[in-house]
Each structure stands twice: as C-alpha cells, then as structure tokens.
Amino acid sequence: xxxxxxxxxxxxxxxxxxxxxxxxxxxxxxxxxxxxxxxxxxxxxxxxxxxxxxxxxxxxxxxxxxxxxxxxxxxxxxxxxxxxxxx
Amino acid sequence: xxxxxxxxxxxxxxxxxxxxxxxxxxxxxxxxxxxxxxxxxxxxxxxxxxxxxxxxxxxxxxxxxxxxxxxxxxxxxxxxxxxxxxxxxxxxxxxxxxxxxxxxxxxxxxxxxxxxxxxxxxxxxxxxxxxxxxxxxxxxxxxxxxxxxxxxxxxxxxxxxxxxxxxxxxxxxxxxxxxxxxxxxxxxxxxxxxxxxxxxxxxxxxxxxxxxxxxxxxxxxxxxxxxxxxxxxxxxxxxxxxxxxxxxxxxxxxxxxxxxxxxxxxxxxxxxxxxxxxxxxxxxxxxxxxxxxxxxxxxxxxxxxxxxxxxxxxxxxxxxxxxxxxxxxxxxxxxxxxxxxxxxxxxxxxxxxxxxxxxxxxxxxxxxxxxxxxxxxxxxxxxxxxxxxxxxxxxxxxxxxxxxxxxxxxxxxxxxxxxxxxxxxxxxxxxxxxxxxxxxxxxxxxxxxxxxxxxxxxxxxxxxxxxxxxxxxxxxxxxxx
Numbered sequence: 001x002x003x004x005x006x007x008x009x010x011x012x013x014x015x016x017x018x019x020x021x022x023x024x025x026x027x028x029x030x031x032x033x034x035x036x037x038x039x040x041x042x043x044x045x046x047x048x049x050x051x052x053x054x055x056x057x058x059x060x061x062x063x064x065x066x067x068x069x070x071x072x073x074x075x076x077x078x079x080x081x082x083x084x085x086x087x
Numbered sequence: 088x089x090x091x092x093x094x095x096x097x098x099x100x101x102x103x104x105x106x107x108x109x110x111x112x113x114x115x116x117x118x119x120x121x122x123x124x125x126x127x128x129x130x131x132x133x134x135x136x137x138x139x140x141x142x143x144x145x146x147x148x149x150x151x152x153x154x155x156x157x158x159x160x161x162x163x164x165x166x167x168x169x170x171x172x173x174x175x176x177x178x179x180x181x182x183x184x185x186x187x188x189x190x191x192x193x194x195x196x197x198x199x200x201x202x203x204x205x206x207x208x209x210x211x212x213x214x215x216x217x218x219x220x221x222x223x224x225x226x227x228x229x230x231x232x233x234x235x236x237x238x239x240x241x242x243x244x245x246x247x248x249x250x251x252x253x254x255x256x257x258x259x260x261x262x263x264x265x266x267x268x269x270x271x272x273x274x275x276x277x278x279x280x281x282x283x284x285x286x287x288x289x290x291x292x293x294x295x296x297x298x299x300x301x302x303x304x305x306x307x308x309x310x311x312x313x314x315x316x317x318x319x320x321x322x323x324x325x326x327x328x329x330x331x332x333x334x335x336x337x338x339x340x341x342x343x344x345x346x347x348x349x350x351x352x353x354x355x356x357x358x359x360x361x362x363x364x365x366x367x368x369x370x371x372x373x374x375x376x377x378x379x380x381x382x383x384x385x386x387x388x389x390x391x392x393x394x395x396x397x398x399x400x401x402x403x404x405x406x407x408x409x410x411x412x413x414x415x416x417x418x419x420x421x422x423x424x425x426x427x428x429x430x431x432x433x434x435x436x437x438x439x440x441x442x443x444x445x446x447x448x449x450x451x452x453x454x455x456x457x458x459x460x461x462x463x464x465x466x467x468x469x470x471x472x473x474x475x476x477x478x479x480x481x482x483x484x485x486x487x488x489x490x491x492x493x494x495x496x497x498x499x500x501x502x503x504x505x506x507x508x509x510x511x512x513x514x515x516x517x518x519x520x521x522x523x524x525x526x527x528x529x530x531x532x533x534x535x536x537x538x539x540x541x542x543x544x545x546x547x548x549x550x551x552x553x554x555x556x557x558x559x560x561x562x563x564x565x566x567x568x
Contacts, residue, residue, distance in 0.1 A: 009226065009353065009368045011353075011367065011368060011369075026352075026353055028227070035143075035144050036144050036145070036214045036215065037214045038119065038220075039220060039227055039228050039255070040214065040255075040257055040258070041227060041256045041257055042257060062224065064356065064367030064368045065224070065356045065364045065367050065368075066222075066223075066224025066225060066226070066356045066364060067224070068224065084256075084257075084259075084260055084347075084350070084352070084373065084375065085347065085350070085375070086375070
C-alpha cells in the first residue's frame with residue numbers, strides 16, 4: 001500500500017521535537033482519497049521520527065512561516081482527536 | 088441614478104468584460120496553487136481580472152480573481168469612466184459617502200439568489216467549496232480572501248461587516264486572526280468572550296463590488312448603509328438560516344456559524360498585505376460552521392495578497408486615506424488632499440496642506456495618529472500645495488529636498504501597531520505595539536520670503552505665454568507624447 005503523506009508545522013526548535021513518543025499534534029492530510037479534502041487539518045496522537053523509514057507514513061515538516069524542510073520525517077498516526085466543540 | 092450600479096458580482100463581471108478588463112479562462116485550473124499563482128501574477132502585472140470557468144475537482148463552481156486590484160476596476164465598480172483619475176474617483180467617493188446613510192431593505196428568502204442552495208448538517212462541509220491554496224507554504228486553504236464577515240454587537244446590536252481572513256481547518260471549522268482593536272475584535276473579545284457566549288457570524292463571499300469596498304472602509308457608518316450610499320440605492324439583505332444576522336441577498340456564497348469563545352487553534356502562515364509572511368503560525372480565533380447557502384453555479388472571489396498591488400492594498404489605502412481626509416476636513420484643517428500610496432501597503436499617507444500657520448504638519452499627524460485609523464499605517468508625509476500628492480515622483484522629490492533630516496522628522500513612540508508589521512520586533516508584533524513617524528515637507532513659515540528656495544519646474548519658472556506656446560507646438564517640434 002502506498003504511503004500516506006502528511007505535513008505539520010513545527011513552531012519550536014526542530015531539535016526539541018520528541019521522537020518515538022506518543023505526541024499530540026496537528027497534521028494536514030496531503031493524500032486524501034477524495035482530493036477535495038487535501039490540506040484537511042486534524043489533531044492527532046502520533047509518533048514521529050526524523051528517520052524517514054521508521055514509521056509507515058511520510059511527514060513533511062514546515063516552520064512557522066511555511067518554510068519547507070528538505071528531508072521528510074516519518075509518522076505513525078494512532079488516532080484523530082476531536083478537540084473542537086460542535087457549533 | 089446618475090451612474091450604473093451593479094447589484095451583484097455577475098453584473099460586475101459583465102461590466103469588466105465590456106471594458107476589456109476580464110480574461111475568461113475556459114481551461115481547467117487547479118485550486119491547489121495554480122489559481123493563486125495566476126492571480127498573484129495578475130496583481131504584479133496589473134493585468135485584467137481572471138475569470139476561472141473550470142476549477143479542478145469542483146464542477147459547477149467558478150471564480151473571479153483580483154476583482155478590484157486596480158483603480159480602473161474601482162472606477163468601473165463605482166460606475167465611472169474606466170480611465171477616471173484617482174482624484175476624480177476620490178472626490179466621487181467622498182461625495183457619495185458624505186450625507187445621509189441609505190438604509191438597507193430586507194428581501195423575502197424566496198427572492199434571494201443566495202438561498203438557491205442550502206446545505207445544513209453534514210452537508211455543510213467546507214471542503215465542498217473550492218477554497219484555493221493561495222500561496223505555497225500557507226497554513227491551509229483560504230476560502231475567504233475577498234469577502235466579509237457579518238457580526239452583531241451583543242449589547243448595542245450594531246452590525247459590522249469586516250474583512251477577516253479565514254483558513255479552512257476541517258469540514259466544519261475555519262480559523263483566522265481577529266485583532267483586539269478591530270471592530271469585530273472589540274465585539275467578540277470585549278463582550279462575547281467574557282460571558283463565554285458564542286458569537287453568530289456569516290461570511291459573505293462574492294458580494295457586489297461596492298459592498299467589498301465598504302467592508303474595507305474604516306467608516307463609522309454601518310457598512311450596509313455605507314454600501315447603499317456608494318450605490319445610491321438600498322442594499323437588499325436577507326435573513327440567515329441559523330441566526331438573526333442579515334446578509335446581501337445577491338451574494339454568491341454565505342457561510343453561517345458561530346465564533347467560539349475561549350478556544351484557539353493554530354492558523355497561518357499566510358501571504359499578507361505587507362508583501363511578506365510576517366506573522367507566524369499561531370493560535371487564533373475559531374469559527375464553527377452550521378450552514379452554507381449559495382447561488383446556482385457560484386462564483387468565488389479570490390484575492391492574493393503579496394507585493395503590491397492587490398485589492399487589499401489598493402482599497403484599504405483608498406478608503407483609509409479618504410476617511411483621514413474627512414477627519415481633517417471636519418476639524419477645519421486647510422488640507423488640499425489626502426492620498427495613501429497603495430504601493431506602501433497602506434503604511435504611508437501623503438497629506439497636502441496650505442501651511443498657513445506654524446507646526447500644521449504636527450497637528451495633522453497628531454489627529455490622524457490619534458484616530459481609530461492609526462494602527463494600520465505609520466508614516467505621514469505632509470507636503471505643501473506645490474507638490475502633487477498623487478504623483479509619486481513629486482512626493483519623493485519633496486521628501487528628499489524639503490524635509491529637514493532632524494527638524495522635519497517627528498517620532499511617535501508607544502503607539503498601537505499590528506502583528507503584521509515586517510519591521511517590528513517579534514515581541515512588539517506579538518503585543519500589537521508600533522511606532523509612527525511624521526515627515527514634514529513644508530518650509531518653516533518664519534523663513535524670510537527672500538530665502539525660500541524656488542521650485543524649478545516647467546510649470547513654475549516659465550511665463551504662462553511661453554508654457555502655452557511650447558505646449559501648442561509640442562507635436563510640431565517632433566515629440567510623439
């Protein structure tokens with residue numbers, strides 16, 4: 001099965017990102033089944049690694065002003081978390 | 088009515104076409120960056136408005152790019168000659184917006200085109216609308232780039248229309264900055280949040296062109312009535328489906344919902360009106376949607392903020408400058424005009440004045456910096472009547488030659504700023520702190536007349552009869568211009 005791709009914005013020093021630890025974060029789906037949903041954001045629990053091959057899916061990293069980092073990381077999305085109350 | 092009025096976006100598109108200011112793009116265009124790139128290039132080249140007929144993944148939807156990014160399009164929107172000069176458009180704007188406001192009228196829902204399609208519940212899904220990815224690196228898709236948000240004051244019931252950018256987060260959620268000193272910021276953070284009450288909102292996309300102009304204008308008149316003044320006719324409104332707000336009946340798309348108190352979600356980055364991505368991704372205000380209503384074959388309006396000139400810069404400069412003109416005239420200051428340069432990303436305003444008493448430039452700066460308009464600009468250039476405020480070359484000449492590097496410059500510290508100022512320190516941006524400056528380009532009144540430098544220009548140092556002779560013979564001499 002093809003890898004899924006996500007991206008995330010890291011607002012701290014990249015060196016401070018915890019690897020191999022279940023972490024809550026916001027990711028954007030870059031490869032949804034229905035293309036209209038590309039860039040949909042979600043709060044997820046996931047584990048990340050700076051090693052591109054460690055987890056099943058690819059994670060691109062951007063900094064606070066959108067700067068794309070050259071090398072992707074990898075991610076395992078454990079579950080989506082609903083943090084927003086119904087309108 | 089002495090001028091044509093466009094009751095909706097579609098009539099305006101027809102007018103742009105009739106004035107050769109529209110490029111209809113039949114080829115399919117991708118909402119993911121391609122559409123944004125086209126609109127950006129249009130803004131940078133001052134090209135005609137692109138009208139996108141086919142958007143990838145979204146059959147049935149269309150989009151209009153850069154709807155008001157030039158003075159020509161503003162003149163067309165005002166029902167004026169497309170080649171009207173800026174001072175003519177300015178005078179017409181001031182004339183129409185001085186006097187009695189024109190109350191809006193309420194249409195029956197059955198007569199409102201924006202109710203042709205109604206999505207509620209699960210159907211109300213933001214990804215079913217072709218929100219573009221405007222710039223590479225943006226924090227998300229911005230459905231609302233040329234639009235306005237309707238909200239109502241909890242206590243006074245005053246209605247506000249304002250442009251607050253909105254990024255799609257998920258199917259039901261949008262996020263965006265609402266600065267605390269903005270009209271909606273004062274309502275939401277000042278009144279709803281302390282009571283932990285959600286604030287109803289309606290985002291209006293693809294409105295008639297003058298409603299967009301009004302939503303940009305920092306006028307004290309309610310924006311719907313201000314639109315009516317610009318149009319010379321009442322705006323037709325209709326009730327929302329899920330709250331008691333009213334929206335323009337002829338708009339293309341309406342998104343209804345609530346602004347959620349005490350919840351912030353990361354938004355941005357986004358290419359901003361200053362021509363930079365200055366403010367980083369940060370937790371910002373959350374809009375939760377309840378309904379989407381739209382016309383058949385809706386036409387999204389898309390602006391692309393970046394380096395000059397886009398409609399954010401042009402219209403905000405235009406209306407900010409003219410609201411300053413009204414303020415200064417209301418105080419009896421002998422100004423000859425006010426022009427805010429769009430290329431300054433509405434940071435720099437030029438005020439022409441008859442300097443009939445000393446320190447008049449300081450009085451002007453104190454008034455405009457002390458007004459509610461002031462967070463949006465920080466440079467005031469005051470020139471005398473021999474400088475053409477609309478001529479950039481002339482203004483630069485005055486600035487470089489008449490402004491004393493010490494005596495002519497006055498600094499204003501500790502003022503209200505915005506987080507978007509590229510020059511501001513990161514900590515100042517975070518707290519919306521700014522600074523402002525006055526460039527006084529008038530010669531001091533106490534100088535003896537005999538010591539005043541004489542401006543050496545065609546209009547100033549030749550007798551009238553020589554000027555006329557040269558002008559009459561200009562083509563005979565062989566000049567083609």
